[in-house]
Amino acid sequence: MDQLEQFLQHLMNGIEAGVIYASLALALVLIFKTTGILNFAQGEMALVSTYFTWKLAEWGLPVWIAILVSVGVSFVGGALIERVVIRPVEKSSALVIVIVTIGLFLALNSLAQVVFGTDAHLMPRAYPNESWDVFGVNVEADTLVLVAVLAAECALLWYILQRTKVGLALRGVASNPDSSRLVGVPVGTMLMFGWGLSAAIGALAGSLVVPTTAGLTAGSMQSILVFAFAAAALGGFDSPLGAVVGGLIVGVANSLTTAYVDWLNDIEIIVPFGLILLVLLFKPAGLFGKVHVERV
């Protein structure tokens, strides 16, 4: 029984980590789905948003309000980044765009340190840090909040993408920008909207995730980003559902190997990337990704 409880506990920890990865992976997938860009600066955009939340809360705003304001500001910021930084190179090769997002990554990370300082900040929680004992397994409020927020995000995204006119336009722009433009879709605005949405999701993820970790520093989002990439690749880059499932798989696999596989001590990170490799070998577009057929 004890062993079962332990196993369930490790599973729970894995799920908590997985939800964290999934929430950032969702932002990655959203940008990829709407603009076809792999955004290396996603984590750092979320970092800046999180710093902003922290600053607002420090100025005395209630934490929930601070998060909401930060999400709103991040939406505008993300749209601006698309317009100012990405738009001038959107016609260039994918490699050039990758380099630009890497430049953005470096710039945002170091500017965040310049503006907000290098000391670790204690990020306030928006809710009391409680935990409950459920059949011997420790369930934390953090996990529940993150799961609930993630579920809400997914539902909202699904609704926006599948059931609204804006969502239809977004999907149209993603699959064929030229035809979309011909039928009168404002392509530029849609791209800005996609980036804004993704930045907002990143802001929410960062603001909720960082309080559960050691503290807010410039490196807070980097390891999460690596796992989020793993999650997105595992699930398929164009599938929000895939991002969530991929995040959970990565989180749980990581937690279980850390607990049970001794000879992988210190090299647990092999597991998520081994998983990616394995999945991609058999399904090159990820678990839930759409397979592209090339016309000759």
Next chain:
Amino acid sequence: MTQVKRVAGWILGFVGFAAALLLTWRVFTQSLDLFDGLFNDPSKASTIDLFTEALYIGIAAMGLNILTGYNGQVSIGHGAFFGVGAYASAILMFDHGWAYLPTLPIAGLICLVVGILVGIPALRVKGLYLALVTLGLAVVFPDLTKRFVDGTGGTNLISLKTEQISPPYWYDWFPDFIADPLTDYVGSRDQWAFWLTVAVAVATIVTVWFISRSRFGRALIAVRDHESAAVTVGVNNARVKVSAFAISAFFAGLAGSLSVLVSRLANAGKVETFQLSILLLVAVVVGGTATVWGPMLGAFVVVFAQDYIDEQDTLTDLLDPPRAKLMSPALFGIALIILMYVLPDGIVGGARRGLRSLSRRRAAPIDA
């Protein structure tokens, strides 16, 4: 006629490369002279190391260019191959008492084999997914070394003794080409590392040039531009792609091995391996993808730009100590973005465009 032109261009390229090298060296050392008067910083005497660094980064970038530029497979993990090369040399010298020179080709060959092993599964994935799998390489490699490399004090750092990286006895037969105007003396170890790296760089340039003009080079480009069409005309897609991986890994390994001569150690931090991978990719794109000279030029630009920006820090540090240092990645990032706006096809690509529009030959053949 075109043959003559090619050979002439080739010779011109070499003379230009040598001249640029010497010129920057002169300008740099002279400006150092001025700087030295201001700051009296003895560490600046190691300028030659900076040149060596730019050269070996250039070697690795030229290799990566075969894969990413000519063959269109984006890799964000070549820092790992670089690291394998560094460790191969360091371990052979430290644990097995080898001299440095024989470890250089061995390091390259080990990476060649690892490159094939990575290249085969990479056949299944394309584009962004490949970029991610290779990113995984950069992330996993440091942990692997922590586990399997038995370095100083149980860490993964192998630091070499001075005599292990000393030049071989016959190096004394060569005249002392470089005299540092500051001290009139650059350590013979630094010189040895520099000239050896120059030699490898020249060999790399020649190899890449031959590859770019060869049947194999054309196959690389064909697979990049239209895989299905290339297969239709009889290109062995899988062999070409795996070979590109192997060759790029080989050069990254050589570069890593050479880096040991300068840094005197082999190490793999998580951040450093990732940054190095990025740096290589940046050098390729800044210089010009799918050009022979581009990545080498890009490496010089990137290495010296970073050094220059760091130099500025020491100036501004006096004013506002904690913040100025933090600005340097921001400056680098912003410079990178601006460069991509102005020259999306890199320095060499941009220069070519400029020359072409000058010569008013609209239908100029596009150089591979």
